[in-house]
Amino acid sequence: MTRSVPSRRHDIADDLRHQITTGHLKPGERLPSETDLASRYKASTVTLRSALAVLQGEGLVEKIHGKGNFVRRPLRRIMYVSGWGTLDPWTAAEPALRVTVRTATVQADGHLTTLLRVPTGSPLAEFFCVSHEGESPHGLARIYVPRDLAPAGVLDDESPCPEAVKRFAVLGPPPAAIRETVSARPPTSDESSTLRTNSAAPVLAVTRVATDRTGRVVEAALLVFPGDRADAVFTTHHTPDERQTAG
Amino acid sequence: MTRSVPSRRHDIADDLRHQITTGHLKPGERLPSETDLASRYKASTVTLRSALAVLQGEGLVEKIHGKGNFVRRPLRRIMYVSGWGTLDPWTAAEPALRVTVRTATVQADGHLTTLLRVPTGSPLAEFFCVSHEGESPHGLARIYVPRDLAPAGVLDDESPCPEAVKRFAVLGPPPAAIRETVSARPPTSDESSTLRTNSAAPVLAVTRVATDRTGRVVEAALLVFPGDRADAVFTTHHTPDERQTAG
């Protein structure tokens, strides 16, 4: 009942998916060229490419311009844990992890003023972080902290960045409350080139706002992860009485 | 620097996006037919359609087969609030809200056994819920509760379903802990037809597992929302001392 209108695209995608999941095509292996596949399936190149786009969105196939289509190696999933940041304790000891951080001072405007609840033009410390695990991009973060709250010695400086930055964890002074908003959307062109995830695959975007006891926003972070590799995990513990579900 | 390779598709998408955001094309308005647009932009229909697919993924355009392309009316965003479910308190009094619920008893297998930590074949109460707001689909939920914990009178019965079900809130006995895993992915074909979101737009998927004080899983819920309408919000309050960020 699901496929009343069989489409060439989905048929081909289903067949290739089957070959991948059953191991007829092994991780890392190169698929035949699109021209070959097209003639093998008696389909046009356009149709075949749209079938590959389906698999690409599912994270099963990686396309590399000029080289070919490859069965993606099953990568360790990235786990974003609420207050902690990415890199949960189990994978924190990852060796082949590279994080590049660029710090700058910017002036608040647009979304940032509303997120941080500061007037336009307020000085902010910006941490622009990209993390890679081996070849594959891990995630992308833009973390903003009011400059007077930024950890000393990290701005306009070449001192090594703290662990927290590498994990995309909360910076600035210890917050009293964190509010995280998660959404799913297609990547911007910047993001799709940085994350090497072509626009077929969605991204998981986390907007994190941390406030201190007085209600002042001490950090706002815009985090982006490739949707086919990342999950965000939130755990809530309810003490009795505090339950708020209505009847 | 971003667009060193100008592509016809993006140029067209950018132009149409501009016309929409500046109000030259108004919400609800029908766009010219794809044939018209194609000739107007001096592009092929395929190229033009791929441009529309970009806008569709961004939630700016809605395609209706046989009728045309329409500028989407800005819809109230759906907010999924951690323990509470969808329909935050502010919008809970929504009038034009319809929810269809189908209940059944199923036997656990596959993912469900691991999620609920029950042996294969265990009887589960299944709540299959679809919620609409006016015309547009709101969300989709599959909630599973061990049958001996299911609220009485809701199974195989025509009694009105409780408010909690309509909100996709936690069912079953009050949980002591809730663990929610959020991910972004393309919709399955079932989901894209149910949510009327064509596969260009990603979905926000929430897997919610609720456990009681003894650690027993009292509910597992698979929630799916259209990515261009939904956000998931999580709020954490830190009492001093409990902060776990490493240095």
Place this chain on the structure above:
DNA sequence: CAGTGGTCTAGACCACGAA
């Protein structure tokens, strides 16, 4: 029925990667 979007084709041309 006419008009719309949905799918597909065969082939052209461009951009990238490895010789």
Place this chain on the structure above:
DNA sequence: TCGTGGTCTAGACCACTGT
């Protein structure tokens, strides 16, 4: 240079919606 994927075209045919 060659083989790869990336983009685009012009046109055919099908499926859905309204009259």
